[in-house]
Amino acid sequence: MTLRFKNWMDERAESPEFGFDHADLVTFNSKVVELPSFDRRSVGELDHVARLDASPMQRERAIWELFYRDASSIGYSVRKYFDMEQDSRVRANLLWLARKCAPFDAISLVEHAINDSSREVRDWAKLHASEIRDVPFQSEYDKGTYVRGRSFDQTLPLEIAGFAVMPFGDVDLRVVLSPLWFAHIQGRVMACTRDETFMTRLTIEKRYAGFHPDGSDHYEIYPFIGKSWRSSEFDTEHRYLTNARQRFYLSGRVEEDPSETCDVRMGAGRAAQTTGRLIDVEEREIGRKNYTVRRVVSHVKGQYFGWAHASVRHYLESGDILPGTIQLINPTETSLAPLVNCYICGTFRGKIADHNGDGLLDVNDIVCHGLEDGRLDYQGDMSLAPDPFA
Template sequence: MAIDLCNKSNLQRNGESPATQENQPGNGLNELPVVLHTPEQRKVLELAYQSTLSYTEPRYIVGDPAAWASDFGYALDRVSMRLDSRTSEELQRQALSHPDPAMREQALYEYVDRNEADAIELLCQVVEHDANREVRWDALWAIEKLGGIQAIQGLQKFSKDADPEIAEWAKLFVSELQSGDPAFDNRNCRYTPGRTFDETIFLLIHCDLYIRLDETNQLWGKLSLAPQGLARVYGQAHACPNVETRERQLVIAKAISGLHADGSLHIDNYLFRGFTERTRPDRGNFYFESQVQRPFYLSGRADDPSQGVRDALIGFARQGCWYLDNRFKIRGADAIRYVRGRFQGWGYTNVQELAGKSLEDILRPGNGILSTLHDPVTGPLTNVFISGTFKGKLNDWDEDGYIDLNSRNVYSTVSGELDSDMDGIPDESGLSCCPGKPTIHSV
């Protein structure tokens, strides 16, 4: 069961009284009071809960299945075999002790994706003791993904953490679970002048890769990528909006470390365009798409031209919601404090080349490339459906007590072109991805 499908049926769905910790089964965290949802929100969520139940309880039928049972990712999740063959005991051990923080996190997310009974307990243990800040806040996100009363109570334990970012993430996730909207702390912000973008929002991205394993379409594999593992393979992403254009376009700027033989960053920018709904003054609901020219490596590994390279037009879609903070101003406009949403696209991986490899060997920079179905060469090779969620919050990166609006280094113009010196002028007109630098891979 995918993380985002777990435990949603455990919530009290009572139209007359809010779900609280008093009317839930004991869970060891009862000292923390919880009010889950307002009556209006519970009415909306009733349909969502019943629809989620239908995936495991066929007797539940709510409305037209075309509306609630047509998600391709959920359909694949029900039939896919796990490609991570580690036992739950191994995952638990590695989540706590693996020397690589990205692999600790990967083991943790795989454990949680299996909906183990003590998953929230393990997540809380990681948040409390792990030395890596990103592992800690990604573990908090996994708690929210599990959902339910126990998740809210687990998150509340960290709402006053010594690290302001951990405390704010915990507060934000609790608020989302209780009301649907995020909540923030009262820190002030700081704007960095002379930058191309008004905001550079560090994104947490979690996705499931559904891999077609045979030509009959009857055998599928699944690999759930935790945020740091995904960033290692596909690149760390930042959402980069400007106030004047953010409702119709933005850039997702990605950088991959360890891909090029000379040690330089691999830059990979995506210009998205779309629509935003603004009927609520502090929020924008959006749907954006991107189409960019990219070299498609037939080897299935970025920067490896050994089996040929083809230019392809790669498409990707993202939809979600951003929230403004009226205390944070950019040229008189409220800044985006937080963004969340879903995305999907297509990819290619060389299954035969990766067969028998350890997960450490598989989760290497560039070991998986984006693809398209609309090409006579890349289309038949495309074998991965990518479905996931993202969240991004403004953070205090230099720990000076101020939230940083746009201090992150991103190497893109406002049109998504490569800009290695960040002067706003493209290195080469129309080039949005740095040229390939062939690397000898050990995988």
């Protein structure tokens, strides 16, 4: 053994991730970034949209596409876009992008964002800083609210990023899904948990905001089941699968021509780590309030994968990927297996936050429109009202 190799081993052997087995490097997302891009815009066109487009979603989408082309190697910086960006949610997600695609700039950008004008951006920056430095997260918030009697004890919106892998002719292309664009296409995703089943079950709500003809929302409910274990005093590892039964719209778009549908099982998996913390909460019931200490999920991170049918017809007609045109299905469903033309994978993050602007963390203030077993509860009041447009 050469001295150089011995020193290399000595430097790394104490890490629990150290090893020589390349099988450990194969994940849901591995090698996807090396596929050719679905987005045919030039670097200059992407930069123009990133700086000047009126839509925060389109600006973010362009920046993420740009940096997955290794934009840092040709002189672009995440910091430049961060400093000119007016939308706080885009700025918060740029911290995540820097960690993914511009790691040498990530630490300085996170430190810069700790002084951001937005409390939410500051909180995200402190969370990223805690992970980078491997120190406890010191949040901007220390108090929250909890509503007794709801279907779930915590409802936590997620930011989701990743890729769709789709064949075009004989070539597989990667579609870079930035967080706001993912939510635009697939709906806002929210993780919902109950205290008594926290270690075995998770319910995911997807919301397509304003999707109905009258401007109301469309919801889908996915129950996940699996196994969890404590990895430290406050960290928990979760490994979950779902094969939830859903309605598949044969037209290619959700709620388009409800007379032409079939029931299918979708298939998806997720691996996550949740980190808990104790906070002072104001417990609310009809007619009274109670103040106590409650353990909540402070933040979560992980990976996901699944399969889908992406409607090529709708893409060709509109020139873009429209909301509701990527429907999750399962390749083991014999009748619809030929329609599987999309593999979706990526990462997600979420943290407890103040969504209603009252200065307090919302533990379960956001109502879930479903039950733990996957049944839709459209009014969110346990009446099990159906979707009026499905």
